[in-house]
Amino acid sequence: MTKEFRIKLNLANSCIQLSLAAVLVVLASLTFPSDCFHHDDHHPEITAALFVFGDSLIDPGNNNYINTSTPFQANFPPYGESFFKYPSGRFCDGRVIPDFIAEYAKLPFIPPYLQIGYQYQLAYGSNFASAGAGALVETFPGFVINLKQQLWYFNEAEKQLRSNLGKTGAERILSNSVYFFSIGGNDYTTDSRTSGIYKSFTPEDYVAMVVGNITAAVEEIYKKGGRKFGVLNLPPLGCIPVYRAADLAAGGTGECNGEITALVKLHNVLLSKKLEHLQKQLKGFRYSYFDIFAVVDEIFDNPSKYGFKEVKSGCCGSGPFRGADSCGGKRGIKEYELCDNPQDYFSFDSGHPTQAANQLFAKLIWAGPANITGPYNLKSLFQISFVT
């Protein structure tokens, strides 16, 4: 328990390296120089870590480290321009949801699991999310870290925690950590519906399989000692710029894609039912379900109330609604447009929210009211303490 080890904080400017004599210090009362954090809390206490599973909405750059292709990467400008000032791999002009959640939870940035040096940072959690990933292994196979593989990495992380901290220390972290999921959208894209296994199932059975794989992942983590889960449902994906542009190209007026939205609605109903069921079934299981569908719907209906000037067209891309996936000019199309004020936009590129939208989501995920997040919001989930 008094084994010496080092924690390296890989923040934007790779700020400090600490040597710690006792593991318990890490768990209890560690104080960092405040300028190492992008927020101004001076006394961060590590009480719970954050483990993240999902897709491009929350990937902090894991795909920088795998052999994939540019549609699944965002490690070139202008990605990152609003905050990091370099392209970290996030599909955003700035921060993604877990960056804000970590800030609210008084944790440092949670780095991509595949980043060199990750093994020293597990006491804060880890982010396994990968752009393009689905809940099904059949979604973009070979290009992404699918959910099954993300869980495999989590198992590696868990072993590492146990060897670093011993049984009691590891179990304390595992039971008090929050496991955050946002995945499933890629299983319903046009690509997945035309090239995957989609056609061999009824829509209902396919959705049951996607949701089944998400809840199976939750149960596997529960078996390893996880108790606190934050799960996002799916937004109205049919309304992102890429689908509005497709509707226009097909002779429509730039409306939302109804087929995807119908699948998303089925998905959300089933996901919320399954989580309710898990809570009845599993002792000590606590969760926060966030209705991002309702929130996005409301933003689209009242853009100015939420500070947006443009919610249909993206900031970065080309063609109608800037719906062509060309932001950065490295995905086959070289020419692209870039808006001056990403904070006025809901979408940054053809399929991903701006930092402004992510921050709004994160605030509501953290402390939103019961009509959009329940039974717990993430803040109250973090505050639950399991003694082991």
Ligand SMILES: *[C@@H]1O[C@H](CO)[C@@H](O)[C@H](O)[C@H]1NC(C)=O
């Ligand atoms: C990366 O993938 C490409 C195409 O899928 C393949 O030709 C290449 O050998 C792979 N590179 C490595 C290092 O695995």
Ligand SMILES: *[C@@H]1O[C@H](CO)[C@@H](O)[C@H](O)[C@H]1NC(C)=O
């Ligand atoms: C998970 O998805 C696979 C297809 O990738 C499917 O065969 C399996 O039944 C699903 N699991 C659950 C629990 O639904």
Ligand SMILES: *[C@@H]1O[C@H](CO)[C@@H](O)[C@H](O)[C@H]1NC(C)=O
């Ligand atoms: C949730 O309730 C608040 C009032 O507490 C309301 O302003 C908001 O519009 C509701 N959100 C949704 C998505 O229904």
